[in-house]
Amino acid sequence: MEIISITDNYSVSGELNRNTIEKLANLGVGSLINVRPDGEEQGQMSSREYAAICQDFGLTYIHIPVTSGEYSDHIIAEFKLAIHGDLEQAKVHCVCRTGTRAVHLWALMNRASKTFEALNSLTTPKGYELIAIKEQCIASLNRSEEHTSELQSRTGSR
8 A cells, every 4th residue: 555645744545464564663653543434345344443454553543534525614624623732742643545635625724814715735745635625625715723622621622
């Protein structure tokens, strides 16, 4: 499985296996976020299996199931909270079926600090165009910030 680095501290891919997760751990990845719902495709690795393998290699495992193309402000805020501190501490890898959801969530999480053009210029050369989420990147920036604040107050932040 090809690992695509979006930034120095954030990478994405499609489904992984034990060997690839071990490789990620050896590369300094500290957290693995799985945004793929269990049972999306026959034969895919379950969240429980990912969690067990991540534990074996000392990675933090977070499961945020997201249906492709359905990026609510709540999901974006949850994703942002999941990786907020981890990007400061260690590299984060996000997995889904092809890497697209992982890239879309990353872009939507960063839409308040970067223009759509800047985000798209980072992802397009790596094989991920953001045109499908352009309107969402441009619109409703404040709603994402409000949802993040609401989640932080309910969860005591992560």
